[in-house]
Amino acid sequence: MSTVLTETRDHIAWVTLNRPEAMNALSMQLRADLAAAMRAAEADPDVRVVVVRGAGDRAFCVGADIKEFVEVPSPPAYRQARVPESWISPFDHTKKPIIASIHGHCLGGGLEVALACDIRIAAEDASFGLPETGLGIMTGVGGSQRLPRMVGLAQALDMILTGDRIDGKRAREIGLVTRVVPRADLAAETEALALRLAARPPTAMAFAKEAVRAAQDLPLRDGMRLEVDLLTHLLNTEDRLEAARAFREKRKPQFTGR
Known part of the structure; x- marks a missing residue:
């Protein structure tokens, strides 16, 4: 059985972590x-x-x-295996919006997967935590x-040093997730958001x-220069012209990515 299932429909790739018997723990095979x-x-x-989600x-x-x-690699071997590219790197290299649809436990590396996504939508019963320091x-x-970039230094230190868990409501309050919905509505709300995007x-x-x-790393002036460069390119795209035509014709635009 594959540890990750992928289905594409309506321009959405549904990527499902598929080890429900192990609560989708990140085995080496699942990471790959x-x-x-x-x-x-x-x-x-x-x-x-x-959309990234968990099975079960x-x-x-x-x-x-x-x-x-059980068998811990030596520090040099571990570093060589992780740097400069790791299994999480494709999240950073993906230009397309990534949504994490979160239910139940979202812990440790699982939370790090969610953090690598662009938008996090969670069920009310979701539980978030980084327990690693308690394991040495x-x-x-x-x-x-x-x-820290998402919730601030103090909140990040609190979660990382104590290993305490927070629920979906608290995660929304501190900015860890942007949307919290009843568990029964999570699938439908996630799909509605994905279809909108x-x-x-x-x-x-x-x-x-x-x-x-880029705003996380660039000085303001450099970031604004990048913004203008990107906008200038967009002004010459077919999609920008299609948006203008659709507005004038009072219809939904049909975008092609060109």
């Missing part, structure tokens, strides 16, 4: 399959939005598969870097994502 699925979605011209009723993902931690280790695929101009979406992501 997830990276491959994300690369395939980025390369597929029919895909405009990617209990968890989005509980993080690393502890059974595989720490985050390893961006948790210590992405989380997929209906928008693909190139404009990709450029907007690039500009916002």
